[in-house]
Amino acid sequence: MLTAKIIADADFVVAPLDRRIFGTFVEHMGRCVYGGIYEPGHPTATPEGFRQDVLDLTRELGVTLVRYPGGNFLSGYNWEDGVGPKEDRPVRLDLAWHSTETNQFGTNEFITWCRKAQLEPMFAVNVGTRGADEARHFLEYCNHPGGTYYSDLRRSHGHEQPHGVKFWCIGNEMDGPWQICAKTSAEYGRIAQETGKVMKWVDPTIELTACGSSQRAMPTYGKWEYEVLDQCFDQVDYISLHHYCRNDADDIHEFLATIDDLDHFIREVASIADAVAAKRRSKKRIMLSLDEWNVWYKASGPGDLKKPGWPEAPPLIEEVYNHEDALVVGGCLIVMMNNADRVKAGCLAQLVNVIGPIMTETGGPAWRQTIFHPFADCARHGRGEVLRLKVETGTFPTKAHGEVPSLLATIVRDPDTGAAALFALNRSVTDDMDLSVDLRGVADDLVIASATQLHDPDLKRTNTKAAPDAVSPVANPTAKLEGGRLTATLKRQSWNVVSLARG
Numbered sequence: 001m002l003t004a005k006i007i008a009d010a011d012f013v014v015a016p017l018d019r020r021i022f023g024t025f026v027e028h029m030g031r032c033v034y035g036g037i038y039e040p041g042h043p044t045a046t047p048e049g050f051r052q053d054v055l056d057l058t059r060e061l062g063v064t065l066v067r068y069p070g071g072n073f074l075s076g077y078n079w080e081d082g083v084g085p086k087e088d089r090p091v092r093l094d095l096a097w098h099s100t101e102t103n104q105f106g107t108n109e110f111i112t113w114c115r116k117a118q119l120e121p122m123f124a125v126n127v128g129t130r131g132a133d134e135a136r137h138f139l140e141y142c143n144h145p146g147g148t149y150y151s152d153l154r155r156s157h158g159h160e161q162p163h164g165v166k167f168w169c170i171g172n173e174m175d176g177p178w179q180i181c182a183k184t185s186a187e188y189g190r191i192a193q194e195t196g197k198v199m200k201w202v203d204p205t206i207e208l209t210a211c212g213s214s215q216r217a218m219p220t221y222g223k224w225e226y227e228v229l230d231q232c233f234d235q236v237d238y239i240s241l242h243h244y245c246r247n248d249a250d251d252i253h254e255f256l257a258t259i260d261d262l263d264h265f266i267r268e269v270a271s272i273a274d275a276v277a278a279k280r281r282s283k284k285r286i287m288l289s290l291d292e293w294n295v296w297y298k299a300s301g302p303g304d305l306k307k308p309g310w311p312e313a314p315p316l317i318e319e320v321y322n323h324e325d326a327l328v329v330g331g332c333l334i335v336m337m338n339n340a341d342r343v344k345a346g347c348l349a350q351l352v353n354v355i356g357p358i359m360t361e362t363g364g365p366a367w368r369q370t371i372f373h374p375f376a377d378c379a380r381h382g383r384g385e386v387l388r389l390k391v392e393t394g395t396f397p398t399k400a401h402g403e404v405p406s407l408l409a410t411i412v413r414d415p416d417t418g419a420a421a422l423f424a425l426n427r428s429v430t431d432d433m434d435l436s437v438d439l440r441g442v443a444d445d446l447v448i449a450s451a452t453q454l455h456d457p458d459l460k461r462t463n464t465k466a467a468p469d470a471v472s473p474v475a476n477p478t479a480k481l482e483g484g485r486l487t488a489t490l491k492r493q494s495w496n497v498v499s500l501a502r503g
Helices: 052-061 072-076 107-117 132-143 149-156 185-202 223-232 252-279 323-338 372-381
Strands: 002-009 013-016 023-025 065-068 092-094 099-101 120-125 167-170 207-210 238-245 287-295 343-349 358-360 366-368 385-387 390-392 395-398 402-405 407-413 420-426 433-440 446-455 480-482 485-490 494-502
Touching (some): 002 407, 052 358, 052 366, 052 372, 065 343, 107 120, 132 185, 185 207, 223 238, 238 252, 252 323, 252 395, 252 402, 287 323, 323 372, 323 407, 323 494, 407 433, 446 480
Parallel strands (some): 065 120, 120 167, 238 287
Antiparallel strands (some): 013 385, 358 366, 385 407, 395 402, 407 420, 480 485
């Protein structure tokens, strides 16, 4: 039996937790849109053609923000194709995913879906084949009240009131050679500067994200962030990070250690952004948007990324997640929360079917993948301020990462209600863990509202259409709270949540 200790004090705070970190991502790729969130004729379809079962699961997941319309799809997308009468919309070849795009779902459908799902839209503008002109017109269409060409065009499409989209991305992964019209850091930084400038002239209330590196392993990583921000520092508010955890060697210890790579990534990019600020003697701090992240390694072969013959909405990268994948997703969420002072937005990629927490059968049911559960736990209970913890835990050895802490944890406390939640991941695959948490000034007048654990002795177990709840949280009866000390036994290879509330 392992032992671990946490000391938490209500007076020691990392930062308020921005609820935007519980975002996801919808791209015109595979069956994410068509057959995912949108399927006219489905037994649960709303009058607009939205799958009600997916809407219900999206609300249960606790999503706060959704990035749209891409992704690699973005860099060849004309937003005008997806507005107006559906019978007049052009059918296009999508070069990003070698598919045929019907444009039957576009800007206004997405906004309507967001309203029904009760979440915030996050739009991205194409700076691959297009640029600042397209961006300002798209923003005018979405946010200007009326009396101009593009705002009146929106009104003629049945949307009298502006959409009021406040969060925008300037392109997607522009450093990647796979991107349509990829850019050098100098080229992209200049485009981001000018695009950001004119967009904020149209609507000075918006927030803008510049493209960071598409992954930490890119040869231009670091140099890209510095040179891009050195040009567009004054125009943008965030820089993006994209991060996927992989288990190519099928080594659970190495896989669980990849969580720590995300922590290094976040801290490095924050340091680079601060170096650009220091050069300017500026007090402005560029925040981080982890607007594409997940586990992804199984459905990553050529056949998962492209189907022959330009099909409509073919199944692409439909990763089937298992228990170990859920543990890694939970660990990444802990890392994001522990960096709440800089990570202010996050988008789990993607929402449905395409490496998504929700899986559907076209014409059939929808179900929760294993990774659904840690995300839903954090979105449900992660409210308030992240506390700065002192964690004492053992370690386990890895080849690529050295000694890695067995326990990852964070505590979020709501200063208004006093409610708090502990999120803890026992990364040991051999031993249970006795955890003791000293809650100094945190647990006054609180009781345990709930204590759950996600654990399965089989790391490869999945949720399927036939067994949709095979991997699901269950109660943890070992959790106790006495005299300001929380104790619990965390099973090996388990994700754990303890929620505290006033009695």
